[in-house]
Structure formats: C-alpha cells, structure tokens
Amino acid sequence: MLNYIWFGMMFVGVVVGIFTGNIDAVTAAAIDMAKVAVNLAIGLIGIMALWLGIMKIAEESGLIRLIAKGLRPITVRLFPGVPEDHPAIGSIVLNMSANILGLGNAATPLGLKAMEELQEINPDKETATNAMCTFLAINTSSVQLILPATVVALMGATSSQIFITTIFATGMSTIAAIAAVKFLEKRKQFAIQSGGNS
Amino acid sequence: MIESFVQGVNQVSRYIIPLLLVGIPFYGLVFKKVKVYETFVVGAKDGFTIAVRIIPYLVAILVAIGMFRASGALDLLLNFLSPVLTFIGFPPENLPLALMRPLSGSGSLGLLTDLINQHGPDSLIAKIGATMFGSTETTFYVLAVYFGSVGIRKTRHALVAGLFADAVGVFSAVYICRFFFG
Structure with a gap:
C-alpha cells in the first residue's frame, strides 16, 4: 500500500508539474524536503533524550508497570497480542495520556519508546504487528482533550466554542481508527506474510 | 461554563x-x-540513535509529499471535487486543509491561518477548519517516524486505517460544526 502511495505522490507530482509548468518547483521541493527531513530528525534528539531519560527512571522505579496495571481492562481489549504486564502497555498509556493532554513533544518520545517495546515481542522485525497498527492508527486519529496551542492562538476568544466540536470530531476519528484496524487486520491482503510486500 | x-x-x-x-x-x-x-x-542515550534511525524514512515520505504539493496537484483535485462537496454540504473552502492535514503539519497550519484571516474566527468556515485541525493528525509523518524508529518497512493496514480515521474526523468536523454553528 505504502509503496503505491509513495510512488504515486512522486509520479503525480512530476506529471502535473510538467503540465502546469511547476516542474522547477517540484525539483526544488524534492531537494528542500530531503534537508527538512534531516533537520527534523536532528531537532528531535534533545527532546527525545530528555523524555527517554525520564522514562527510564519511571521504568526502573516501577511507575510504568503500575500505570499499565491500572488501565489493564482497556488495554487488554485494544492490544490482545501484547502480554498484560509488558512494559509496552505502560508506554502506550503514557503516550496516549500525553496526546490527550496536548503535550505533543512529550508524546512522540513516549510513542517511540512504545514502538521499541512492541518490536521486542515482534517475531518478524520488518513487518508491523496488529498491536503496532492499532497503536499507530489511534495516534494518527489524534486523541486530545486540549486544543492545540496554535489553534487557540489563531482563534482567540472563539476557541472555547470549538472545544466541544473538536472533542466530538476527534472522538469519532478515534472510534473510526479502532474499528478500521480491527476490521482490516483480519483481511487477507493485510495478513502478515514473510517475504511478501504490501 | x-x-x-x-x-x-x-x-x-x-x-x-x-x-x-x-x-x-x-x-x-x-x-x-x-x-x-x-x-x-x-x-x-537512545535519543540520538532513534533520531538518526528515522532519517531515511522521513526523507522518503517528506520528499514525496513535497513533490506532490509543489506540482499544484492539490488545486487540480480541488477543482475536480468542489461541485460534489458543495452538494454534500462540505464547504469547498475547507477542502485544501482537509487534504493537506495528513501530509504536512506546517502546511496545514498555514492553510488554517489563511482561512481564519480571510473569513474571521467567527465564521463557520474558520470554526470547521479549526475543528478539523484539532481532530486529525499528520498521518504520513507519524507513520514514517514511528515505524522508522524500529525499522518496520511493511506497514500493513496502518496507513489505510489512519487515513480512514482522518476522513471520519474531517467529515465529523464539518457536520458537527454545521449542527452547532450553521
């Protein structure tokens, strides 16, 4: 899937670029974005180090395990493939809490920690597990209770009006994400196959 | 309250x-x-290795998105879709934001800023736009970073599910705002 979308975006970009006369802009964008990608990744180092350090302390002191235990009833249903007391559950819960509270730059390191722990129990290191896809879909559906600071800054006094509409829409998208992964993970074209490509 | x-x-x-x-x-x-x-x-210590590990995935995704955006393909799609959207009650003004949101965080923030400046924060279009922005994520970026950090190349159904969730978020934003403010 990603193979087609990835190629499709570049292909459409080049073809449309030729017809609209934007081909120079397409070239420039390709080179610029390659640089942007590296800058983004490098920019993550500091904040990643900070949260991963704090997370290590939380792990050593048993906090993560405690949190994972508390939310077991929900997480067992969402991530049936992950052992109940696995540290991944703790990281997943922390990542979601950070997302709900609108702490974007804390959420990413916590999410990557969760991915690392999910990868430990993955038999095929190149292929995503059901739990990883579920986790990712929930993440991309943006569960949040707090409006992004940028939106508040732009909307000013009106932002309290869109508080409820945002919670509603984000709730709908999260439900849709969970329903979609649970439906799709059983489909043949998304089954785990060694050596296949999807 | x-x-x-x-x-x-x-x-x-x-x-x-x-x-x-x-x-x-x-x-x-x-x-x-x-x-x-x-x-x-x-x-x-892991902060550095993880950040470096995601670079190839980010380059792949962001370059493709950049080329697509720069070509003007989004505008073509917009012209093509706007009659259908008007018919189902989806303001065409909000479509660029809806299409941009899964691709680029800074791009969609730019579009949202534009919408609010043009129509004012009290307009239905701005409210729909802000709700959309708050209820969806930059799916492609999250996919590249999260899977890239552990070297997953075969992403299975994650992208389809993520994009479906984005679509549901976008349409929910339109209809809930029409219901409340329309």
Whole structure:
C-alpha cells in the first residue's frame, strides 16, 4: 500500500508539474524536503533524550508497570497480542495520556519508546504487528482533550466554542481508527506474510 | 461554563510537563532508591540513535509529499471535487486543509491561518477548519517516524486505517460544526 502511495505522490507530482509548468518547483521541493527531513530528525534528539531519560527512571522505579496495571481492562481489549504486564502497555498509556493532554513533544518520545517495546515481542522485525497498527492508527486519529496551542492562538476568544466540536470530531476519528484496524487486520491482503510486500 | 472549563484545563496543562519532570525522579529517588542521574543518562542515550534511525524514512515520505504539493496537484483535485462537496454540504473552502492535514503539519497550519484571516474566527468556515485541525493528525509523518524508529518497512493496514480515521474526523468536523454553528 505504502509503496503505491509513495510512488504515486512522486509520479503525480512530476506529471502535473510538467503540465502546469511547476516542474522547477517540484525539483526544488524534492531537494528542500530531503534537508527538512534531516533537520527534523536532528531537532528531535534533545527532546527525545530528555523524555527517554525520564522514562527510564519511571521504568526502573516501577511507575510504568503500575500505570499499565491500572488501565489493564482497556488495554487488554485494544492490544490482545501484547502480554498484560509488558512494559509496552505502560508506554502506550503514557503516550496516549500525553496526546490527550496536548503535550505533543512529550508524546512522540513516549510513542517511540512504545514502538521499541512492541518490536521486542515482534517475531518478524520488518513487518508491523496488529498491536503496532492499532497503536499507530489511534495516534494518527489524534486523541486530545486540549486544543492545540496554535489553534487557540489563531482563534482567540472563539476557541472555547470549538472545544466541544473538536472533542466530538476527534472522538469519532478515534472510534473510526479502532474499528478500521480491527476490521482490516483480519483481511487477507493485510495478513502478515514473510517475504511478501504490501 | 464551558469557557471556564476550557481555561481550567489549559491552566492545568501548563503545569504537567514541569511536574512530570520533577515528580518522576522524586518518586524514584525517595520511594524506590533509584539512582536517578545514572538511570536518566542511560535512557537518554537512545535519543540520538532513534533520531538518526528515522532519517531515511522521513526523507522518503517528506520528499514525496513535497513533490506532490509543489506540482499544484492539490488545486487540480480541488477543482475536480468542489461541485460534489458543495452538494454534500462540505464547504469547498475547507477542502485544501482537509487534504493537506495528513501530509504536512506546517502546511496545514498555514492553510488554517489563511482561512481564519480571510473569513474571521467567527465564521463557520474558520470554526470547521479549526475543528478539523484539532481532530486529525499528520498521518504520513507519524507513520514514517514511528515505524522508522524500529525499522518496520511493511506497514500493513496502518496507513489505510489512519487515513480512514482522518476522513471520519474531517467529515465529523464539518457536520458537527454545521449542527452547532450553521
């Protein structure tokens, strides 16, 4: 899937670029974005180090395990493939809490920690597990209770009006994400196959 | 009532990060006798490797998105889709944002800023736009970073599910705002 979308975006970009006369802009964008990608990744180092350090302390002191235990009833249903007391559950819960509270730059390191722990129990290191896809879909559906600071800054006094509409829409998208992964993970074209490509 | 609740929640969120930064080591040091400094450094070491590991995935995704955006393909799609959208009650003004949102965080923020400046924060279009922005994520970026950090290349159904969730978020934003403010 990603193979087609990835190629499709570049292909459409080049073809449309030729017809609209934007081909120079397409070239420039390709080179610029390659640089942007590296800058983004490098920019993550500091904040990643900070949260991963704090997370290590939380792990050593048993906090993560405690949190994972508390939310077991929900997480067992969402991530049936992950052992109940696995540290991944703790990281997943922390990542979601950070997302709900609108702490974007804390959420990413916590999410990557969760991915690392999910990868430990993955038999095929190149292929995503059901739990990883579920986790990712929930993440991309943006569960949040707090409006992004940028939106508040732009909307000013009106932002309290869109508080409820945002919670509603984000709730709908999260439900849709969970329903979609649970439906799709059983489909043949998304089954785990060694050596296949999807 | 809602206003004071929103303000309260936003107030609380200001304190969460500093409290976590000090609360977690406090719990470890005082209750569990964890060597907090040494443990922190061990954990922090991974920050560098993870950041470097995601570079190839980010380059792949962001270059493709950049080429697509720069070509003007989004405008073509917009012209093509706007009659259909008007028919189902989806303001065509909100479509660029809806299409941009899964691709680029800074791009969609730019479009949202534009919508609010053009139509004013009290307009239905701005409210729909802001709701959309708050209820969806930059799916492609999240996919590249999360899977890239552990070297997953075969992403199975994650992208389809993520994009479906985005679509549901976008349409929910339109209809809930029409219902409340329309």
